Amino acid sequence: MTFAENLKQLPKVSHLAALQLIDAAGNIVATIENKAGQTGSLAVYNHLAQLFGAITDEAAKKGLELYAEHATDAQAHPGKHPNIDRLVTLVTEGRPLRVKQVFAAGME
Numbered sequence: 001m002t003f004a005e006n007l008k009q010l011p012k013v014s015h016l017a018a019l020q021l022i023d024a025a026g027n028i029v030a031t032i033e034n035k036a037g038q039t040g041s042l043a044v045y046n047h048l049a050q051l052f053g054a055i056t057d058e059a060a061k062k063g064l065e066l067y068a069e070h071a072t073d074a075q076a077h078p079g080k081h082p083n084i085d086r087l088v089t090l091v092t093e094g095r096p097l098r099v100k101q102v103f104a105a106g107m108e
Contacts, residue, residue: 003040003068010043010066011050018102019045021055021086029097032083034104041083049099060090 013034019042021030032042044066045055052059064071067084074084090097 001068003066003070006066006068007040007043010047013039013043013046015104016042016046016101017104020100020102022098022100024095030086045083045099046101055090055097055099057091057094060087063087064091
């Protein structure tokens, strides 16, 4: 399946303003916002957090499958897809990230 087809299978994220990714020390290492160019990643990471409870190495492997053709492009062009690059790093380094949902205004 393509990334676009995979996205159609994932839960909607209109209730989210963003996701914060938090390392073991409690530092926010990334924020994925619900805005053009990031909504797909928001949906993928949100889905992974729901399935696995955190972004673990197992979750990262599943995420790379969901990104489909974009994961292949990310391997060919490091830095072009930072949210995919992060998953690749998680697979190799095994440092899980906690996920904190930031709800859209009026959704809390």
